[in-house]
Amino acid sequence: MARMKFLCDAERCIECNGCVTACKNEHELPWGVNRRRVVTINDGVPGEKSISVSCMHCSDAPCMAVCPTDCFYKTEEGVVLHNKDACIGCGYCFFACPFGAPQFPNGPAAFGARGKMDKCTFCSGGPEENGSKEEFEKYGRNRISEGKLPACAEMCATKALLAGDAPVISDIFRDRALRRGKAGDAAWGWTTAYGKPEQGAPAPAAKEGAK
Amino acid sequence: MKKALFLMFTAGIGLTACGEYSQVASYKPGSYQGKSDTRPWEGGKFAGDKAAWEAALASRNQNQNEYKKAN
Structure with missing residues (x-):
């Protein structure tokens, strides 16, 4: 088994926030904790791009490197997990993380009042028995041990968000990028959706006139 | 004699701060000390059958490729 990774296709993400909702629902996350968010670049400007980040x-x-209690570990599948029993809520991981992934249930409170850090587990729980009540309460549902992929990726309507074995999802993405060609009106599915004639083809009015 | 003792004592006290120690902290990667985690195929649905678990996950991986479904 290779490394587990997420891959978000910015050409496909439609900013529906389905992944965010799926994650919150799957793990019954408290108010204020968002293990996943959708980030939009140039929001409102034509050509805006969104990606789902967790x-x-x-x-x-870097979170593993800075943690003073060494509560992080990495599974055989390359998933970074942490032990909430050892977390002291110092917030170092939050400052170290370039993606803003670590979340604190009590928000930006003083040291000691933030609560234990919570983050995406790739739907693979934590250091508790697989599928146990303790695991669900601390880390959320363990879908990986059920032979399933993370809820966010499986729930993605446009399949912009891919999750799984890095080589496999890279192949899927590469295949997709080759087939769709360019972005914009040359993208796969554009003519089906908007009916724009291909370059050099006669206009629809001309076709009707010919009949 | 008294003067010599005084000088030795003063030099001893005065030079104690002259030791040269590195002022740069050296970071060492920590190792996980917490509870061990069970592997995904252990217990539950797959009951230790790693091959079945990998097959289930591989099938889910491929389900993400809609070109294999539609075309």
Whole structure:
């Protein structure tokens, strides 16, 4: 089994926030904790791009390096997880993370009052028995041990968000990018959706006139 | 004799701060000390059958490729 990764296709993401909702629902996350968010660049401007961001399960994770209680560990599948029993809520991981993945249930409170850090687990729980009540309460549902992929990716309507074995999802993305060609009106599915004639083809009015 | 003792004592006290120690902290990567986690295929639905778990996950991986479904 290779490394588990997320891959978000900015050409497909429609900013529906389905992944965010799926995650919150799956793990019954408290108010204020968002393990996943959708970030939009140039919001409102034609050509805006959105991507879904959460813990990216870094190969060399900075959160693991800065944690004073060493509560992080990495599974055989390359998923970065943490032990909430050892977390002291210092927030170092939040400052170290380039994606803003670590979340605190009590928000930006004083040290000691933030609560234990919560982050995306790639739907693979934490250091408790697989599928147990304790695991669900602390880390959320363990879909990986059920042979399923993370809820966000499986719920994505446009399949912009891919999750799973890095080589497999990279192949899917590469295949997709080759087939769709360019972005914008040359993208796969554009003519089906908007009916724009291809370059050099006769206009619809001309076709009707010919009949 | 008294003067020599005084000088030795003063030099001893005065030079104690002259030791040279590195002022740069050296960071060492910590190792996880917490509880061990069970692997995904252990217990529950797959009951230790790693091959079945990998097959289930591989199938889900491929389900994300809609070109294989539609075309």
